[in-house]
Amino acid sequence: MLLLNNHLTLTSGTAMDNTATERMAEESHRQDSANLLIFIMLLTLTILTIWLFKHRRFRFIHETGLAMIYGLLVGVILRFGVHVPQNMNNVIPSCAVNASTATLLVNVNGRFFEYILKGEVSRGNGHQVQDDEMLRKVTFDPEVFFNILLPPIIFHAGYSLKRRHFFRNIGSILTYAFVGTVISCLVIGSIMYGVVTFMKAVGQLGGDFFFTDCLLFGAIVSATDPVTVLAIFNELKVDVDLYALLFGESVLNDAVAIVLSSSIAAYQPAGDNSHSFEALAMLKSFGVFLAVFSGSFLLGVATGVMTAFISFIVKHRCYDTTALFFLMSWSTFLLAEACGFTGVVAVLFCGITQAHYTYNNLSPESQERTKQLFELLNFLAENFIFSYMGLTLFSFQSHVFNPLFIIGAFVAVFLGRAANIYPLSFLINLGRKHKIRSNFQHVMMFAGLRGAMTFALSIRDTATYARQMMFSTTLLIVFFTVWICGGGTTPMWFNTCFVSLPRVGVDSDQDSSVVLADGSQRRSTKHESAWPFRMWYNFDHNYVKPLLTHSGPPLTATMPACCGPLARCLTSPQAYENEGRLHDDDIDLILNDANASSMYADVTVRTDAFGVHGATDGSGARAAPGGPEDPDRELALGENELVIRGTRLVLPLEDPVDPGQATSPSRRHRF
Amino acid sequence: MLLLNNHLTLTSGTAMDNTATERMAEESHRQDSANLLIFIMLLTLTILTIWLFKHRRFRFIHETGLAMIYGLLVGVILRFGVHVPQNMNNVIPSCAVNASTATLLVNVNGRFFEYILKGEVSRGNGHQVQDDEMLRKVTFDPEVFFNILLPPIIFHAGYSLKRRHFFRNIGSILTYAFVGTVISCLVIGSIMYGVVTFMKAVGQLGGDFFFTDCLLFGAIVSATDPVTVLAIFNELKVDVDLYALLFGESVLNDAVAIVLSSSIAAYQPAGDNSHSFEALAMLKSFGVFLAVFSGSFLLGVATGVMTAFISFIVKHRCYDTTALFFLMSWSTFLLAEACGFTGVVAVLFCGITQAHYTYNNLSPESQERTKQLFELLNFLAENFIFSYMGLTLFSFQSHVFNPLFIIGAFVAVFLGRAANIYPLSFLINLGRKHKIRSNFQHVMMFAGLRGAMTFALSIRDTATYARQMMFSTTLLIVFFTVWICGGGTTPMWFNTCFVSLPRVGVDSDQDSSVVLADGSQRRSTKHESAWPFRMWYNFDHNYVKPLLTHSGPPLTATMPACCGPLARCLTSPQAYENEGRLHDDDIDLILNDANASSMYADVTVRTDAFGVHGATDGSGARAAPGGPEDPDRELALGENELVIRGTRLVLPLEDPVDPGQATSPSRRHRF
Secondary structure, three states: OEEEOOOOOOOOOOHHHHHHHHHHHHHHHHHHHHHHHHHHHHHHHHHHHHHHHHHOOOOOOOHHHHHHHHHHHHHHHHHHHOOOOOOOOOEOOOOOOOOOOOEEEEEEOOEEEEEEEEEEOOOOOHHHHHHOHHHHHOOOOHHHHHHHHHHHHHHHHHHOOOHHHHHHOHHHHHHHHHHHHHHHHHHHHHHHHHHHHHHHHOOOOOOOOOHHHHHHHHHHOOOOOHHHHHHHHHHHOEOHHHHHHHHHHHHHHHHHHHHHHHHHHHHOOOOOOOOOOOHHHHHHHHHHHHHHHHHHHHHHHHHHHHHHHHHHHOOOOHHHHHHHHHHHHHHHHHHHHHHOOOHHHHHHHHHHHHHHHHHHHOOHHHHHHHHHHHHHHHHHHHHHHHHHHHHHHHHOOOOOOOHHHHHHHHHHHHHHHHHHHHHHHHHHHHHOOOOOOHHHHHHHHHOOOOOHHHHHHHHOOOOOHHHHHHHHHHHHHHHHHHHHHOOOOHHHHHHHHOOOOOEOOOOOOOOOOOOOOOOHHHHHHHHHOOHHHHHHHHHHHHHHHHHHOOOOOOHHHHOOHHHHHHHHHHOOHHHHHHOOOOOOOOHHHHOOHHHHHHHHHOOHHHHHHHOOOOOEOOOOOEOOOOOOOOOHHHHHHHHHHHHHHHHHHHOOOOOOOOOOHHHOHHHHHHO | OEEEOOOOOOOOOOHHHHHHHHHHHHHHHHHHHHHHHHHHHHHHHHHHHHHHHHHOOOOOOOHHHHHHHHHHHHHHHHHHHOOOOOOOOOEOOOOOOOOOOOEEEEEEOOEEEEEEEEEEOOOOOHHHHHHOHHHHHOOOOHHHHHHHHHHHHHHHHHHOOOHHHHHHOHHHHHHHHHHHHHHHHHHHHHHHHHHHHHHHHOOOOOOOOOHHHHHHHHHHHOOOOHHHHHHHHHHHOEOHHHHHHHHHHHHHHHHHHHHHHHHHHHHOOOOOOOOOOOHHHHHHHHHHHHHHHHHHHHHHHHHHHHHHHHHHHOOOOHHHHHHHHHHHHHHHHHHHHHHOOOHHHHHHHHHHHHHHHHHHHOOHHHHHHHHHHHHHHHHHHHHHHHHHHHHHHHHOOOOOOOHHHHHHHHHHHHHHHHHHHHHHHHHHHHHOOOOOOHHHHHHHHHOOOOOHHHHHHHHOOOOOHHHHHHHHHHHHHHHHHHHHHOOOOHHHHHHHHOOOOOEOOOOOOOOOOOOOOOOHHHHHHHHHOOHHHHHHHHHHHHHHHHHHOOOOOOHHHHOOHHHHHHHHHHOOHHHHHHOOOOOOOOHHHHOOHHHHHHHHHOOHHHHHHHOOOOOEOOOOOEOOOOOOOOOHHHHHHHHHHHHHHHHHHOOOOOOOOOOOHHHOHHHHHHO
């Protein structure tokens, strides 16, 4: 804390002093309200226009693209249309301050005022700064994006991951997200370093631009946006597995990119000559990356599990559950930030864990409510960010648009994405039975839109010339990818170019998983996930889920016989009811032939007693529920057959399916 | 803006500078996260404890009281348990600053840092200030309460006003809220001035305390809290009309108190000798009061009507409606603040308008969603405020507890409330047919709890000695009223003391309003509201509601024949469907005998065609829906009879009801 005081005389402030200060504070508050109002109005306009477009069946742009356009318009108006009279209250006293601190105490005639550091304004003299006061006022603290707007977006992405398909493809997803992002970062960084060197040679560079800056740029633009991916692929109705691959990659991507960029920033000040390569500092950066990532991951999972446990033992009033859910997720973020980890990453894994465990403990009503709440928050935050993005193009004052750099960046981004997708797909395909086909690789290549995360990362620090140029270029990249790649025509375009993409509905997470007598389905599924994941599935399904949720098999059935009494006391009474249901969403991932037969053999009677239909017994024959007069019976059997086809449909590249079966996916909604 | 720069030399900041600043900012960010985490944890704890209490059927305290207790505990721990090592980075340079401004630009070796005014810390020298840095860090900007936490609470109160009963008693409510609050403010102010004068005489006063301060204190503690009223009276199951009276008073109360206190603050700096009485300044204050109140009122209603209009012409996706609703309500607040009005008051009237018009345009699903959203926000904000209240008792550093002042304040608050309720009830009873009985007056007297609004008003400015003493005393008053008057035993206590209170369920807003053949009900209802309100009801029901919502009679039926084409084009098709429904929530307030018969005569056939049951025709006989095989028919007729009894039950003090009819209120839920 910095304390500015040489007048330690306690002069009681006069009323006039008070008034002046109050009036000033009030004026500032009004201005803030007006600024916020601009954004609220933008959001309202966006919503109304979306409605209009929907109503008129007129969809050529994604809603985030619209939000951007409105932001752009307001930016133009503020920049060129509004002239704010110079504030006459500016006082310029002489004062030497030797360091800037987070808090500043100012002594005004014996009264202490606390000031909080908002950030560095920009280099240049004070007068220039004052001239653009109006535009600077519309500028939010970049940390707002990280602390308020990103968390709901990322949480929602984690919460809406299709868990089953996500876990089935987790090996590929992790490869793309970790190895791919690092490759992309390095490729982009190297290319940009070449560009920058060339620019320096031809005298186009107006300031320092180090290799670490290039790497940072690479990390920033390597984060692809799950939002737009979601929007496009909901239109495309692509195969759920491939969709999970793409969505999962783009979600984890963000987490990797954010930690990567903070590790690169941590590299910078390591040595005295901080911008040359140094092995020790590099190792340190790598260590920071691992520590921050795993710390955030563990923290997110831990609070997620804790919430699950609380919701397991507690039955609330309905809105309390929502409040609890919301508060616990928020505290994950805060806890991670307080510990020095990355809150956004923690929130992502917390969201995934919540979806996996806590969600099962909520009443259907609460499930609906929490989903709606997070959807709403996500919607608001997302559109706010994109509006702001549009606004920034004109309101940000230190733009550095350099044609060479911009062209270089577009090429680098393209090549970086290609260097991520194609080689890795080749490697992944070596180990995958369900291959990623080349047309889908092209889709992944072009669906790598840059969005909210890229923007938030690049606006975080715009102090130096290099960062300003990076920010301006990033803005253009986001605009381009959202408008061109994310436009409403893209799905059509994809459809015509890659017409052979397997098209299956992507709406339901709970589709198609029955343990069949012929082990072929299960075996192929098991083949896809490596053994550590299989072991984890078994453990999760048999022990963690029953412990934390009301779903899954009772512990009495899964724990060794010697732990019988413990298992009985830990098992929720609902577990016995639930266990017979076949649409437990990842049941087929976790069973192996041995315990499948033993488990279901001693369960069939019980499930029949509860009237749960469609249970299979150990011998593999489907147990028909109810008597012959059961009206659901025919349907249930029919649907089981459909499910079988559905499971095959998910793997169409493995063995060509009967074309007649391809017509039935629309009925899979029920399971 | 204040600019501190004497080093205009542009020295490029070295990496070490950068690092130090960044580390400091990061440290401050971590600290902020930790602080917020404390409150999130407190909220979580509160929720869990509420659940535990509910589960164990153990309710001796309201949830807000619990939140306070947790806050208190954390305050104690922070105050006495945590010792923060002195920050060694404190630099104390010499610097003369002559005025404090909202923004401060600091020039550190050519780099500009922007600082925002957080507020005045406290009088005293800098070292003392630094010692308590830890506690000061847990202290939120008081404006957070006004700009973030109060709006959802007040909006929710407005949104959940029982409109029908509110409008029926609007004359009495306005009398209590306006005249009563002013009386209470003046009475408390005068008593406190006496107390303060006495304290000065006996040498107990440590600083200035002017008459305006006393008046301000009166305004602050005159705001009663709707939240706790709601909680208590939901237990009591008191007559809906009396409930509306009490709840409506406590909601409008807040609005009056907030505007009143800002007018008194505006009075203070008027003259040179600002603390003496001055007629001109008084008039000016009164003018400010009227201008701010009516401005906020009009703004709130205007945006409410605009939202209704938008929602009338737009059919959204579901979450968009919620988002729109939320954004429009928020922009009301921001717009009012930007215009210099009181955002909280605008939000209140916006909420009432939304409930009256917009709510009718939403799909049942959206109605449910918006209600849940606002409930959740209200719950979070409320518990946050009450936790913070508890914390403040120990974490606030400038408490001035003066026994004389505190005792005086308790007496004054008691007498002020009495001077509000009893004389006004007497006056109101002169004009009311449905009298406010004396036992209910006692209930109103003791249900005047002080809550979030009082706290927010008193913490807003704690700069002077007088304000600090006021704040400390207010805190104690809030604690006392919430714990003692708002405790779980109060309803029981009320019940035993005032056993003759008419008890009727208060859950449904849509109860009991049928136009009957015998005009007695209607006439008695009309008697209760004065003619300006009756005129407004007619206008509202016949023209405004049909214009803005899908409910109410079609304009074709209410507008003069000459406007036929215009009316047809403005009427929503749904209006024809809706009009036959009898549970339009304020239908009985707005009809007079003449248009009742004409309206319903030409409608009956249509409603039968649509299958809406329970329509009445102009002759007053109920039209039985469907044929004799209609299974709903008996029930529908039976319920109509119930409704008739229900309507009588609402006015039990007017003419003694048949005791046999009093047993049926539980069946009124449906209407």
